[in-house]
């Protein structure tokens with residue numbers, strides 16, 4: 533790791549001006565937690581060990597199907613995306629892996645890409661396949677579906693692409709393939725609902741058979757969009773049934789934005805864990821649908837409750853419990869680096885709050901059916917300001933006390949605006 537993007541001296545001097553106040557706030561929190569019989573340093577150590585992967589596609593300006601408004605200096609290829617992700621990791625010290633997406637991140641030499649990432653202090657997380665759009669020179673179109681298409685030649689092409697992604701992932705050091713398909717229908721009657729799922733299961737089994745030892749296949753469900761009437765893998769029910777049929781290497785991935793409004797996502801987390809099928813997360817937030825807003829920006833309490841279930845799961849692990857944590861957001865109106873810094877902090881903060889829950893008190897209240905005290909066990913943890921824990925964990929590992937302040941002081945984006953070629957106008961999430 534020789535090529536960190538920002539000056540470490542600049543981060544240290546940025547921190548030096550803030551460490552005295554941070555120490556004061558950290559010690560005050562430590563005394564408050566002492567009175568709750570919680571050891572602050574233990575919490576900080578767990579927070580410091582926590583990490584979440586960044587999406588390569590999250591480092592560029594996203595957009596909607598209406599428009600995209602690029603900013604000067606945003607990345608135009610995987611090399612520049614890695615550099616921006618390295619900035620996030622250098623400041624936050626909690627995002628050491630990048631989740632690549634193919635064909636968006638195709639290169640000729642993946643061994644070299646892996647070395648380039650390692651130089652930046654990064655590794656690779658789950659690889660993502662893409663059969664929801666056509667690529668130049670592709671033999672068959674996905675306009676009528678991919679893994680579930682009625683034409684067997686289209687299905688074979690989609691299966692081959694997923695297997696090619698596994699091969700790339702092996703070269704990058706990944707251990708998982710995330711599969712999301714937009715397949716489905718926009719009209720009643722368009723698709724035989726049962727036969728479409730049969731075709732999905734058959735195609736998915738071919739991909740599953742190509743998984744190397746130690747790999748997992750993460751099935752990502754999504755209720756709607758681009759199919760607005762019926763999506764083939766639309767909810768956690770279809771997802772877990774498919775994962776169970778495929779076998780132990782198949783698990784479910786929960787994208788927080790891919791549910792019906794008001795669905796109890798933390799309960800889905802608990803259910804998936806109960807059956808050993810909780811594979812991972814795509815963290816984001818939403819108000820109306822799959823909005824891909826910044827994690828914790830709309831419903832931070834839900835994020836906390838999800839982590840509460842994850843801490844419960846850590847206490848009662850089941851075979852295969854090793855959830856892959858990833859961010860999956862579309863940064864349409866912010867500097868993507870700033871959104872990823874803010875989101876990584878929100879996610880780690882939700883985890884920290886979940887660690888502060890007095891589990892003995894919670895479990896005792898649950899057993900005694902003491903509803904109010906069970907609720908208060910969660911409430912007491914949730915209202916604790918964990919900011920000093922996160923900042924101290926970062927400062928002690930070379931990150932920034934104030935991630936956004938240090939990033940703005942670095943002048944990174946302005947510098948890149950001089951060096952990088954402009955991104956064209958357009959629409960779409962990337």
Ligand SMILES: [Mn+2]
Pocket residue numbers: 752787814860
């Ligand atoms: Mn997702």
